[in-house]
Amino acid sequence: MVEIVNGMTNEMRLEFDSRSSNESFARVTVASFMTQLNPTLEEVSDVKTAVSEAVTNAIIHGYQNEVHKIEIWAGITGRTLCLKITDHGVGIENIEKAMEPLYTSKPELERSGMGFSFMEAFMDEVQVESELHKGTTVKMKKRIGKERKAWNVQSLL
Numbered sequence: 530m531v532e533i534v535n536g537m538t539n540e541m542r543l544e545f546d547s548r549s550s551n552e553s554f555a556r557v558t559v560a561s562f563m564t565q566l567n568p569t570l571e572e573v574s575d576v577k578t579a580v581s582e583a584v585t586n587a588i589i590h591g592y593q594n595e596v597h598k599i600e601i602w603a604g605i606t607g608r609t610l611c612l613k614i615t616d617h618g619v620g621i622e623n624i625e626k627a628m629e630p631l632y633t634s635k636p637e638l639e640r641s642g643m644g645f646s647f648m649e650a651f652m653d654e655v656q657v658e659s660e661l662h663k664g665t666t667v668k669m670k671k672r673i674g675k676e677r678k679a680w681n682v683q684s685l686l
Contacts, residue, residue: 542602590618
């Protein structure tokens with residue numbers, strides 16, 4: 530379960546129109562924010578992909594391509610990046626079904642149905658909260674640097 534805790538050492542909020550052209554803006558902004566954790570390129574790529582999928586879901590499914598606001602909150606606690614991506618759109622009727630690989634509620638748009646699967650693959654924790662006609666919030670966490678050993682000069686000698 531993704532639990533967003535108090536005691537963040539740094540946080541940011543971002544609100545933008547639900548336009549496809551803003552998807553790259555959202556993921557680059559989050560990637561820039563997480564640089565203070567000195568992530569690897571792979572970690573940055575993972576987070577950018579997860580943010581991209583969540584924002585795209587909000588645009589296509591949450592707002593059904595109408596222009597409204599998407600909100601991103603990002604926080605850092607220790608070495609963990611916490612994210613909340615929220616829309617105030619139609620909501621998800623069956624979250625469990627929506628999170629199944631290859632499931633899409635928009636087959637006519639040739640959607641792959643892999644958005645939540647990608648989020649789960651690239652992040653350490655993913656939780657989806659949704660209420661019909663009120664919107665959806667995707668909460669995600671990623672521990673940065675968990676696979677890396679500490680670098681020191683002695684290891685080069």
